[in-house]
Amino acid sequence: MQAWQVHENGEPSEVMRLAEVERPTPGDGQVLLRVRAANINFPDALLCRGQYQVRPPLPFTPGVEICGETEDGRRVIANPALPHGGFAEYALADSRALLPAPESLDDAQAAALHIGYQTGWFGLHRRARLEAGETLLVHAAAGGVGSAAVQLGKAAGATVIGVVGGPDKAAVARELGCDVVVDRRAEDVVAAVKEATGGRGVDVVYDPVGGEAYTQSAKLVAFEGRIVVVGFAGGTIPSPALNHALVKNYSIVGLHWGLYNTKNPALVQHCHEQLTALAERGAIRPLVSERVPLDGAAAAVQRVADGVTTGRVAVVLEKGAGA
CATH class of the missing domain: 3.40.50.720 (NAD(P)-binding Rossmann-like Domain)
Known part of the structure; x- marks a missing residue:
């Protein structure tokens, strides 16, 4: 499969490299997800720079927020388990923390609903x-x-x-x-x-x-x-x-x-239910200003890092990711 990897810390456009790698293997309590869309967050830039509070081992794949698909076809929102982040065709996530993607939102919007x-x-x-x-x-x-x-x-x-x-x-x-x-x-x-x-x-x-x-x-x-x-x-x-x-x-x-994910995960679920209800009635809708293909992820992360974007930028993958 294709995945962006960071082998050394620095600016995203300089240190993110698109490579052909093996699909990650789920560990205990994890699930393999096919990535449908990955939302770009400022922490992705901080991860590349080595300035985030979490420092995954090198090399790692950034991408902390996705809309993905389970092996049984469920469309879900997840925070990938680093070092196997979302800027890839497949990612890993905690099976207990998966949230259903609202039907009223497309993949890019759903990926942007979470964090x-x-x-x-x-x-x-x-x-x-x-x-x-x-x-x-x-x-x-x-x-x-x-x-x-x-x-x-x-x-x-x-x-x-x-x-x-x-x-x-x-x-x-x-x-x-x-x-x-x-x-x-x-x-x-x-x-x-x-x-x-x-x-x-x-x-x-x-x-x-x-x-x-x-x-x-x-x-x-x-x-x-x-x-x-x-x-x-x-x-x-x-x-x-x-x-x-x-x-x-x-x-x-x-x-x-x-912290709520570890201190009070039930409240995270409650919040998602509230957000889903708001999305269903049109009270909220993530502003996705750009949708880029997987090969455009590094440049897009750099734009977010530089503060020149509005709303959210999403990496959108075509159905039928490679092996």
Whole structure:
């Protein structure tokens, strides 16, 4: 079968190599899946660079989120078990963690429903307790993680403010349903959000960026607001001033979605049921901006790493993968 492999750490476009390899053999509790579509996530770039919290042995195949098919023909969503990731014709996954792919979504959309939307659901509902009528600010609102949070925020009845970088991404954020869009490259984010909220600020901030975005968040969060720390795609991990949180009376909450898979897997299943219901009624639909063939995966991962994409980029495989 064909699979992308990383033999040394570095930029995805430089270290990912397409090779002919043997199909992986399932271990105890694992299942072999034929990959139908693999969604590209920022962690795939971090894996290539050797900067992710999980470091699989070299060589490994990246790709942490797929829509696949079981040997008995079931269409499922899974997180592949590294080092046998999803940028390949076949991948391995934990048989207990398979989730049914919603019938309302195609393969690329289904592959993109999992990590970003689960992260959004847990962040907004489990950690921030977002309520209808509240105001939600989403950083990087046109990106893969941010676009999911925008849709989930609208589905929850919140007013959503999206912060983006550039006019093209601003247009995407508006199409996603943002009530207010702020272009950080052309506007003062703090001033624009204060004006949009009548000086009050926002109830919930969803921040997958860190760095300057977090600094802005602390200035914009309202009384009894919640800042959800999702990640640091901007490359800088902030050091929050806790006296500021005390004086303004807001909460800083962290979200590591992966922990729920080991600490409370039943809640992951419950979340998937909620997401499936939302997808079935059209309240959410993953924004897949690009669909590329398997041989285009390395270049696509590099584009995601460079931050020039919107929504999700999916690697889509034709039916009938090779041996």
